[in-house]
Each structure stands twice: as structure tokens, then as C-alpha cells.
Amino acid sequence: MDNLENSLEKSSNFISEFTYHKLIDLGVNKEIATYVNVFVLLAILVFLVYIVQYIVRKALKIAFTKIYQGTQLRFFDYLLKNRFPHFLALIAPFSLVKNAIPIVFNDFPHLIKPFDIAMEIYMVFMIISIVMAIIRSGTDVLREKPEFSAKPMESYLQVIRMIFFLFGAVAIFSSITGQSPTAFFAAMGAASAILLLMFKDTIMGFVASIQVTTNDMVRIGDWITMPKYGADGDVEEINLTTVKVRNFDKTITTIPTYTLISDSFQNWRGMQESGGRRIKRSIIIKQASIRFVGDAELPRFQKIQGIRDYITERAEVIRKHNEEIGADRSVALNGRNFTNFGLYRKYIDWYLNNHPGLHKGMTLMVRQLAPTENGLPLELYAFTNTTKWAEYEYIMADIFDHLIAAVPYFDLNIFEVESGSDVFGIKFTNELEVKS
Numbered sequence: 001m002d003n004l005e006n007s008l009e010k011s012s013n014f015i016s017e018f019t020y021h022k023l024i025d026l027g028v029n030k031e032i033a034t035y036v037n038v039f040v041l042l043a044i045l046v047f048l049v050y051i052v053q054y055i056v057r058k059a060l061k062i063a064f065t066k067i068y069q070g071t072q073l074r075f076f077d078y079l080l081k082n083r084f085p086h087f088l089a090l091i092a093p094f095s096l097v098k099n100a101i102p103i104v105f106n107d108f109p110h111l112i113k114p115f116d117i118a119m120e121i122y123m124v125f126m127i128i129s130i131v132m133a134i135i136r137s138g139t140d141v142l143r144e145k146p147e148f149s150a151k152p153m154e155s156y157l158q159v160i161r162m163i164f165f166l167f168g169a170v171a172i173f174s175s176i177t178g179q180s181p182t183a184f185f186a187a188m189g190a191a192s193a194i195l196l197l198m199f200k201d202t203i204m205g206f207v208a209s210i211q212v213t214t215n216d217m218v219r220i221g222d223w224i225t226m227p228k229y230g231a232d233g234d235v236e237e238i239n240l241t242t243v244k245v246r247n248f249d250k251t252i253t254t255i256p257t258y259t260l261i262s263d264s265f266q267n268w269r270g271m272q273e274s275g276g277r278r279i280k281r282s283i284i285i286k287q288a289s290i291r292f293v294g295d296a297e298l299p300r301f302q303k304i305q306g307i308r309d310y311i312t313e314r315a316e317v318i319r320k321h322n323e324e325i326g327a328d329r330s331v332a333l334n335g336r337n338f339t340n341f342g343l344y345r346k347y348i349d350w351y352l353n354n355h356p357g358l359h360k361g362m363t364l365m366v367r368q369l370a371p372t373e374n375g376l377p378l379e380l381y382a383f384t385n386t387t388k389w390a391e392y393e394y395i396m397a398d399i400f401d402h403l404i405a406a407v408p409y410f411d412l413n414i415f416e417v418e419s420g421s422d423v424f425g426i427k428f429t430n431e432l433e434v435k436s
Helices: 002-025 030-071 074-081 084-091 094-104 109-143 153-177 181-190 192-198 200-214 269-274 295-302 305-325 340-353 389-410 420-424 431-435
Strands: 223-226 231-238 242-247 252-256 277-285 365-368 376-384
Touching: 030 074, 030 084, 030 094, 074 084, 074 109, 084 109, 094 109, 109 153, 231 252, 277 389, 295 305, 305 340, 340 365, 340 376, 340 389, 376 389
Parallel strands: none
Antiparallel strands: 223 231, 231 242, 242 252, 277 376, 365 376
């Protein structure tokens, strides 16, 4: 390497003297010849730097590719993807440039020191880039492991990057001022209040990232809902300052990281891991359409297969009870009775328990809610046996299509604001009534 540098130095001096004397022989002013000489040397230096960097980069790429093909270690593949050979090759010409500066600027000695400092600053950034490429490659390898795939690795990378840039800033400060790093930290201490204000979001985001990871509040890939920020979708990235959420309409919402611990949000991971997604929806029945069902009407309702056995068993229980209390059956209000609404509830219960799209290991029930000015809500509370959105919507629509269509078979009416039956007085007649 020393022989190479000596050869380059002799070549540079030869070219410098040759160019300078040629210009003088051509009658060029000595001052102009000096400037032209500098530009020629700079051009030669840039060309040599490019050649050295190009050769080293190509050699390193070939070497790392061979190593990866031979070992199949993903780390070396990621080193290539994170441009490790490129950054390493940029350091190769450093010694060449460092030694060439006094030669190039021999006629301008006041520029030698600024360019030396610039090269030292350049070296600091290159070292940081090389180290970060190695760390980033290791992080990419960890991301492939199941236990790390959902961790906010980007936050950790940003913290490491900040630490390295802090050390880089110390090195640059020392190079420019010629003072020890102690002076830098003394100056930083005096400006700590300003720095805390400037990096408030970063510091809060760092603390939030640690808490989010430690408490396992959010993982990459989780579906979260945060109405305050218009977020409703999957978490794609968690870093120091923002959380990136891809909404279901394919838009992207960015949320400050610290809001994950300062504000409330809904994480649907529990639902996805359970294997079932909840259906909680009501059918509102007009209360005026709810009535008792007489014994003479029971055969018509027994034609509905889902409640046939229930009517038979329940009718015997009701008959015995009414006989025991001596109920006057000339008035339907006396004693126990079937109601069309009760039969409809029982039919829904049977239908849900036999529906192939519902999870039988989770809560499944049909319940009345408190009456409202619109009617009596009949709520279905069940879970599908899938968490996939499209399948969930299909199952829920399939259930309510059937149950809404079944309402007229029980002589019930669904509440609707100014529906056709209200305005025109259309009376629904079901198939069983026609046959009877």
C-alpha cells in the first residue's frame, strides 16, 4: 500500500509539474496556470478514486455472493441488500485522498486543513454506515424468526442509529474544534433543555416503544382501530415517532407512537387468535304484532320443522299447568300460552345452533333488549367460526337474510320508517297460510 501511495505521489508531482510548465510555455499567466493545475490534479484524483472504489466494490460483491452461495447464510445475503460492500468500498480510497490533498493543494496551503477535516467527517459517516449496514442485516435475519417477526425492530434500529450519530457528532466536533469530547458533552449539557424540547416526540416515542413491546400491546400485523386518528387497519411499521397503519380502504394513517400508551385504541388480535368473530345485531319487531297463539293455530306452526318438537313438548307442559291452576281458557290471557314472538325466538335459536358457519364453542344466544319507541329489539349474539372479513360478512348476511324472510311466517312485522306495508296497508300472506 505504501509503494502504491509513493507511486501515486510521484505521478501526481510529475503531472503537476508537466501541466504547469506546458501552460507557461503556451504563454498562460502563472496564476491561471496554477488554478488549471489544481483542476487537472483534482480530475485525476476523482478518476483514481472512482476506479479504486469500483474495483473494490465489485470484488466485495463477488466475494459475499460466493460466501452466501456456499454457506446459504441469510446474513451475507442481507449484507448485499443493505449495501455493505458499497459502503466498505467507499472507505478504500480514503488513504489515497488523504495523502493526495497536500499534493493537489500544494499551491493553496490554506485549503489543506479544511479538506483534511472534511475527509475525517466523511470517514465518520462511512464508518457509521458500515456498522449500521451490519446491524440492519442482523435485524433482517431476526425478523425472519417467528419470535421477532411482530416486534418493532425499526424502533430499536432508530435508537441504535441515534447512538452512533451521537458518537459521530462527538468525533466531528473534536475534528473541527480540536478539543476533547469532554468539551462537547459540556456544551451539550448547557443545551440539554433545548435538546429535550427538540427531541420530545422522539424521546416519548422511544419510551412508548419499550412499553408497547414489554406489555405486548401492539405487534406488526395487528388489526387496530383508533377512530380519533381515522385508523382502522393492519399495523405495518412501528418506529420511534410513528406507527404506520394500512387501512382497509388501502390508505395509510400514521399515528404518533406515544399515543398508543396515552390514548385508547382497539386491538383485534384477541378476536383473530380466538378463531371466532362476534355477530351482535338486532331485528326490531313491532310490538303491536306480538300476540298469543291459540291451540287451533299450533298445527300451522308445527309445520315449521325447526320448532315442531319444541311445540309438541311445550304444549303438553302448558296444558298440564293450566289444568292444575284451573285456568279459564275462554280468555287467552289466562294461564300459560304460546306467543308468536316466543316461537320466533325459539326458531332463531334452533336455526343458529344448526348453522354451519357459527362457532358452537362460543356464546350463542337470542335475547330481547329493552323496548324502544321503534319496537322490541331481538338481538342475535353469536360468533362465526372464521375471522376472515369476507367470510364473516357472508355468514352474517346469510343468517339475517333468512331470519328477516322468516318474520311473516310468525305473523310478526319488522319496524321500518314509512315502509310499504305502513303506507299502503299491504298485508303479507305467507305460504303456510295459503295452504291452510
